[in-house]
Amino acid sequence: QPVLTQPPSASGTPGQRVIISCSGSSSNIGSNTVNWYQQLPGTAPKLLIYSTNQRPSGVPDRFSGSKSGTSASLAISGLQSEDEADYYCAAWDGSLSMYVFGTGTKVTVL
């Protein structure tokens, strides 16, 4: 079962800012970088943020990541309809010796 906890859902109107939280522990988020993946309906996940706050080439700067202690956050600024997707945080867990994913958050654009 997932060891990173996310809210099941988040929503906003176009143009709004949405923040998704990811809660972990000292063995994962607390001591390793965090990645975020976006999964559009019916498609494979796509790397959105790596190393906590870095965007791969092609990812709009509307997406940003941060972390504090054992929690991380993904912020989506200027929400757009195409941002409707599931979002997953992930990190290496040194105690479990495994890559762990968050529970996932479904973002809805109202």
Place this chain on the structure above:
Amino acid sequence: QVQLQESGPGLVKPSETLSLTCSVSGGSINSNSYYWGWIRQPPGKGLEWIGSISYTGSTYYSPSFKSRGTMSADKSKNQFSLRLNSVTAADTAVYYCARRDGRDGYHMFDYWGQGTLVTVSS
């Protein structure tokens, strides 16, 4: 542009072995810059890491799959594979193969296959 493509049976009987292959194009699995991994997603549920394999053939498994899973690589075909023994209905999922950055501390999967649905049923 790196592309990954999963292949294998879409239906496996309970207690049998699930076998999947990931074909990589646009890049070599023999590169020391990357690892190659498997992630699965049961219908309507979240993502679960199964394990990863390095260019040297070293393997790393989630504790949940260590006893049942085996990963291997065929450098001549630029493919890597997953075998999962003694499957049950709980192993029904979309299975993804993906490329992982090989640098220490960079555990992100930057390229993914489209995924293949494997159903375990008699």
